[in-house]
Amino acid sequence: MGKSRWQVTDGQSITVREIVGNAFGLASALFGRRRSVWAWRRRGNQRRDDGPAVRPRWASGLERTALVTGSLAAVVACFYAFRAVGAGFPVPWWYHLADSWIFVGSIAATYAVYAGFVVRGFAVWWRISRRERPQRRPVEPALEPA
Numbered sequence: 001m002g003k004s005r006w007q008v009t010d011g012q013s014i015t016v017r018e019i020v021g022n023a024f025g026l027a028s029a030l031f032g033r034r035r036s037v038w039a040w041r042r043r044g045n046q047r048r049d050d051g052p053a054v055r056p057r058w059a060s061g062l063e064r065t066a067l068v069t070g071s072l073a074a075v076v077a078c079f080y081a082f083r084a085v086g087a088g089f090p091v092p093w094w095y096h097l098a099d100s101w102i103f104v105g106s107i108a109a110t111y112a113v114y115a116g117f118v119v120r121g122f123a124v125w126w127r128i129s130r131r132e133r134p135q136r137r138p139v140e141p142a143l144e145p146a
Helices: 016-033 061-085 093-131
Strands: 005-007 013-015
Touching: 005 016, 013 016, 061 093
Parallel strands: none
Antiparallel strands: 005 013
8 A cells, every 4th residue: 555545454544635634524523613713704794793693493393304304315315326336346335325424414514504694695685686676768769770
């Protein structure tokens, strides 16, 4: 094996990029848990009052059921897709299941964070566009050549 791999067992090794990526992910999770500036993006316009920027709430029973059902269906679908593509080397069956779990979890976490920003941004744009409609002037007929 080359120098860019760390040998775990006789037949398995971990690449340096996997170790570095996991270190970044772990650091982001730990800093995010502490709400550190290094892990969270800051908005350009800071709130001037002392109220919370976001008021979190627990998901309802229906929302939880939808999340669990959708996530499990996505894990199963990704499992079959990843198994069909293959890993490029012999692996046990649960290898693709673990990859599917991580992949779907990453998508769900990304959606949970950014979906609110996207929906709110769209709502603001929609409200402004409905309120400020451009005024249309009647079109003058073109002069015909003599």
